[in-house]
Every structure is written in structure tokens, then in C-alpha cells.
Amino acid sequence: MPSKRLSVVVTRRLPEVVETRLTELFDAKLREDDRPMTRGELVDAMQEADVLVSTVTDRIDAGLIGQAGEKLKLIANFGAGFDHIDVATARSRGILVSNTPGVVTEDTADMVLALMLGVTRRIQEGMKVMQEGSWQGWAPTALLGGRLGGRRLGILGMGRIGQAVARRAAAFGMQVHYHNRHRLRPEIEDALEATYWESLDQMVARMDVISVNCPSTPSTYHLLNARRLQLMKPSAVIVNTSRGEVIDENALTRMLKAGQLAGAGLDVYEQGLAGNPELRDMPNVVMLPHMGSATQEGRVEMGEKVIINIKTFDDGHRPPDQVVPAML
Structure with a gap:
């Protein structure tokens, strides 16, 4: 039977x-x-x-x-x-x-780089110009962004996805840095050409791009709180494809509005499905509906x-x- x-x-x-x-x-x-x-x-x-x-x-x-x-x-x-x-x-x-x-490792890592490019190369702003039909033609100073090559990338969370992001970032010519609960084995660190920072405060203060790739746990809730966000350079960009709760979203919104950060690429949100409503109107913020693994x-x-x-x-x-x- x-x-x-x-x-x-x-x-x-x-x-x-x-x-x-x-x-x-x-x-x-x-x-x-x-x-x-x-x-x-x-x-x-x-x-x-x-x-x-x-x-x-x-x-x-x-x-x-x-x-x-x-x-x-x-x-x-x-x-x-x-x-x-x-x-x-x-x-x-x-x-x-x-x-x-x-x-989802490779797919999410791809999306991290897509968000980096979206923010630094102002892709969202360029798309809006075309969709509105307001493009007046090429100009030497129009929609100038910045290149990824040469920038310092700080990866917060160096698990599978963080390491996949590091490999992609190196191909773009970025300098890879990371903070993790445990330091990687020397052979992995060497292969990724990644620099370990024991102090998260010291790392975020020196990076041009921060990529959040750590899981959501009680210890990572608001790991990037208002104080830590204020340590970042005004020219820095932050990307989050992990969990919204890792970043204090209200503090991030205030800093972006005040010009204290250059931009953000977000695929996850602390506040509901679409995050803080004020983020939607910011030209330097690329927002996606949790598409990292899609x-x-x-x-x-x-x-x-x-x-x-x-x-x-x-x-x-x-x-x-x-x-x-x-x-x-």
C-alpha cells in the first residue's frame, strides 16, 4: 500500500x-x-x-x-x-x-553593480529625460556622472554575495574593502584583493561606495545608524540589496535631502514596500522593488x-x- x-x-x-x-x-x-x-x-x-x-x-x-x-x-x-x-x-x-x-548570489551581485552604475552614471535621470521627451540633444556638460574605476568600495558583509560583489567590482577597477563579523581566510582575501577593516566606523568614513550585503539579525538592525551615516563622505554612495532594516532609513533620507550623501541605490526598504515616500522624488536615488534575485x-x-x-x-x-x- x-x-x-x-x-x-x-x-x-x-x-x-x-x-x-x-x-x-x-x-x-x-x-x-x-x-x-x-x-x-x-x-x-x-x-x-x-x-x-x-x-x-x-x-x-x-x-x-x-x-x-x-x-x-x-x-x-x-x-x-x-x-x-x-x-x-x-x-x-x-x-x-x-x-x-x-x-541568489550571482543575481544579487549583478544587481549591486547595476545600482552602483545607476546612481553614479545618473541612468535614472537620463531615462526620465528620454521618457518625457525633453532631450535637447547631446551637450558636453549634460548629465555628467562619475566612473566606478578607482573608487573605494566598502562591502558590509563578506559572505557569498559580498564576495561575488567584490569580484565584479575588481573587474570595474574598484578598490575592494570590507567589514565582516569574521575576517576571511588569507587565501580568500588575497584572491579578492580585499582589505579588511575591523572598525566599521573607520571603513565607512573612507569609502566612496558602501554596499550592504549582511543579513538582517538583531545585531545588524540599524547597523548603519544616523551616527555612522554621518561619518560617510558627502561624495559617497550607498547601495542596499540586503535588508532595509540594516539602514536607518529616516536618517538616510535626511542626509540625501541635505546633500550630505551623493546618492543611494535601494532594492529593499525599512518602511513598508516602497520606503520613505520622500526618497521617490530624489533624482540621485535609484529605487527597485526587491528585484535582486528576480x-x-x-x-x-x-x-x-x-x-x-x-x-x-x-x-x-x-x-x-x-x-x-x-x-x-
Whole structure:
């Protein structure tokens, strides 16, 4: 007699090939539309499922986990970040949490460089001129930006994505510097030609570009607070493709308005979906809707990792991408 298939509830629409495979392997309940689940819908899903496939738009806190059914044994997150899940409470309830690390590395690093170029070369301003039909022709002093080559890049968080950014930045002729919780091994540091700064304050004060690539944890909340932002050079640019909470967004907005920073490229926001409304009207700010990992290839690979984690769990083994206490 065939064994009962795992009940899997998916909270958002996923690439079609991923959804098809999920339904082939499990008793999968998919979304008919792509709106985020309400809190009530998440409660219902967590009461009926053996496995919940969540995304970054699902805030799975202690209160929600407390209402989970006895069946729920795995939250297989579609994404590398897991700060939206109370992992400690899940563990105390015997619920495992897995993620999809490494898949978005190259795509996110590409977007970091795109944002750097967008801000420093004033691409957004040039696009606006063309879209409005107001271009009067080429002029020697029109829309002058600055080149990336020769600039000092300070990478905040030198994990997979930070290192991928470093490799790309070196190809543009940038000088790579970094601050990390732990210093890289000498051979990695040498390969990246990266200079380590133990003091974040000293690094940000000397950089031309800061790229935020660290995860969101209690220790990184407002790591770039008002005081640290004020250490930056007025000619400096800041790029964030990690989590909005790492930067004090109100302080950043004030400094950009006052001309105390040259510009910002943002893919994530502290304040809601679109960040501080005042940022939208600034010509020196490039804003994207959390597109860092948005490639077809990357999202399919994320789905494949989710499936591997669920299948491994279903076979009685630890999911290969289980989130463990050392990661918190």
C-alpha cells in the first residue's frame, strides 16, 4: 500500500515548473493568485499542512507558530533570508526551518553593480529625460556622472554575495574593502584583493561606495545608524540589496535631502514596500522593488532547493539547508 503523501501548502505562486514538480511529489496545495496570505490564511495553512512553503512576505512570528497544527513539522522557506520566521520558537515546537542559500548570489551581485552604475552614471535621470521627451540633444556638460574605476568600495558583509560583489567590482577597477563579523581566510582575501577593516566606523568614513550585503539579525538592525551615516563622505554612495532594516532609513533620507550623501541605490526598504515616500522624488536615488534575485533561472533553482529540502525530510533525513542556531 503506498505511503501517504506529505501535505504541502505553498503561500505564493512559484515558477510553473516548480509548482508542477511539487504536485507530482506531494499533496501540494497551490495559490490561485499571487497575493500574500493574510494572517488568518497562514494560520489555516499551518494547521492543515505537514510542510509550509513560505516566502519573505510571510511574517511567521511566535504567535502564528503557537497556532500551528500538530502536523506541521517543516517550514521550507523559498528564499535565503529567514529573518521573517521566528526560528527559535519553531524549534521549540519541533518544527524545522530550511532556506535556499547560495542560489541568489550571482543575481544579487549583478544587481549591486547595476545600482552602483545607476546612481553614479545618473541612468535614472537620463531615462526620465528620454521618457518625457525633453532631450535637447547631446551637450558636453549634460548629465555628467562619475566612473566606478578607482573608487573605494566598502562591502558590509563578506559572505557569498559580498564576495561575488567584490569580484565584479575588481573587474570595474574598484578598490575592494570590507567589514565582516569574521575576517576571511588569507587565501580568500588575497584572491579578492580585499582589505579588511575591523572598525566599521573607520571603513565607512573612507569609502566612496558602501554596499550592504549582511543579513538582517538583531545585531545588524540599524547597523548603519544616523551616527555612522554621518561619518560617510558627502561624495559617497550607498547601495542596499540586503535588508532595509540594516539602514536607518529616516536618517538616510535626511542626509540625501541635505546633500550630505551623493546618492543611494535601494532594492529593499525599512518602511513598508516602497520606503520613505520622500526618497521617490530624489533624482540621485535609484529605487527597485526587491528585484535582486528576480531572474527566471534563480527562482527555479530556489524552487528546486525547496523540493530537495522537503523530499529529504520526507525520506526521514535532515533537510540539507536546515537553519541551525549558529546561523541565527
